[in-house]
Amino acid sequence: MSHKTQPSSHVGKTGPLEPLWAFIDRHFKLLAILPAAAFFLALSVFPLIELFQMAASTITFEGGELVRTPAFLENLAKLADDWVFRRAMGNTLIFVLVATAFEMVFGFALALAVSEIVRGRGLVRTGMLLPILIPPVAIGNMWRLMYNPEFGVINWLFGLVGIPPMDLLGSTSTALIAVIIVDIWHWTPLVFLILLAGLEALPEEVMEASSIDGASYAQKLRHIVIPLMWPALMVAFIFRSIVAFKVFDQIYLLTSGGPGTATEVISLYVYKVFFKQNQLGYGALIALITIAIVCAYLGAFALAQRRLARAR
Numbered sequence: 001m002s003h004k005t006q007p008s009s010h011v012g013k014t015g016p017l018e019p020l021w022a023f024i025d026r027h028f029k030l031l032a033i034l035p036a037a038a039f040f041l042a043l044s045v046f047p048l049i050e051l052f053q054m055a056a057s058t059i060t061f062e063g064g065e066l067v068r069t070p071a072f073l074e075n076l077a078k079l080a081d082d083w084v085f086r087r088a089m090g091n092t093l094i095f096v097l098v099a100t101a102f103e104m105v106f107g108f109a110l111a112l113a114v115s116e117i118v119r120g121r122g123l124v125r126t127g128m129l130l131p132i133l134i135p136p137v138a139i140g141n142m143w144r145l146m147y148n149p150e151f152g153v154i155n156w157l158f159g160l161v162g163i164p165p166m167d168l169l170g171s172t173s174t175a176l177i178a179v180i181i182v183d184i185w186h187w188t189p190l191v192f193l194i195l196l197a198g199l200e201a202l203p204e205e206v207m208e209a210s211s212i213d214g215a216s217y218a219q220k221l222r223h224i225v226i227p228l229m230w231p232a233l234m235v236a237f238i239f240r241s242i243v244a245f246k247v248f249d250q251i252y253l254l255t256s257g258g259p260g261t262a263t264e265v266i267s268l269y270v271y272k273v274f275f276k277q278n279q280l281g282y283g284a285l286i287a288l289i290t291i292a293i294v295c296a297y298l299g300a301f302a303l304a305q306r307r308l309a310r311a312r
Contacts, residue, residue: 051284051287051288052284052288053068054280054281054284055072055075055281055284055285055287055288056070056071056072056075056281057069057070057071057072057281058070058071058074058075058281058282059280059281068281071281075281075282075285076285078282079282079285079286079289084261084264084269085266085269085286087261087264088257088261088264088265088266088268088269089266089290089293091176091261091262091263091264091265092245092247092265092266092267094176095176095179095180095183095244095247095265096241096244096245096297098180099180099183099184099187099240099244100237100240100241100244102180102184102188103183103184103187103188103191103240104191104233104236104237104240106184106188106191106192107188107189107190107191107192107194107195107236108191108195108233110128110188110192110196111192111195111196111198111199112199112221112225114128114192114196115196115199115200125193125196128189128192128193129189129193130189131185131186131187131188131189132186132187132189132190134186136249136250136253137249137253139182139186139250139253140249140250140252140253140254141253143182143250143254144169144253144254147168147169147178147254149165149166149167149168149170150165154168169254169255170259171259172259172260172262173262175255175258175259175262175263176262176263178254179250179251179254179255179263182250182254183244183247183250186250187240187243187244190236190239190240191236191240194232194235194236194239195229195232195233195236197232198229198231198232198233199225199229202224202225202228202229203228206224206228207220207224210223210224234305237301238298238301241297241298241301242294242298245266245267245290245294245297246267247265247267248265248267248268248271251263251265251268252268252271256268257269257272266286266290267290269286270283270286270287270290273286
């Protein structure tokens, strides 16, 4: 006996909710991310508005109550005369550019080397990740001991090659270099991990075809590997740049911004203005300026990347 399938009772019919279901069907992707987007905006926009309000005020506590006095122009005038802010911003830019550049070069070189390993690659990769697993407090104390001019291992190594002991963290000419070296040691493994994942995802048939065509290693690197790895390189560079702009803990533990202002960076300076000088309004203005500079930096980088892509 054959049975005919009865059509669904709602197919081809319209009802009062039909326009709503049609709208949901057309815009489902947008509606699916709307709750997460709203949550993100609530956690970012409202604090940013509060930061603007703080930056336009002088905030004091009188009788257990918070008192705001409009002082936007006064805060701007103070910023224009603040040489420590300019020094901190300059140190931050040097820190970001130098540390990120070396981390990208070392991370990419290590990723290329490890990608050639056939046996034991997982063990080597795990060992390479150890620095980023160490807590920042331990890193700061460990490197302070290593840099110690009397019994640190760094000066012991200097002595082996005839270099006299140096107080690397106590000298204004070497302190910033010393903390940059710590950051490179700490974060190069993360760049290595990102780029190694990109290398392992490269299509093997393309690499094999280039080998058959007689391409040298340098030619494959320039014309195949780097172009295909470009998205991973950009992800690693942008992520490390943003994190480097926010560096705080390791410099706070190693030098606290000293000697003098030799290693003063913007995050550390904002902390001091907020919590040691109790200038909440002025600290908020510095934080806003920092956000604007980071956005301008990333915007300029994105523009340069777009022009480079068009040139190709």
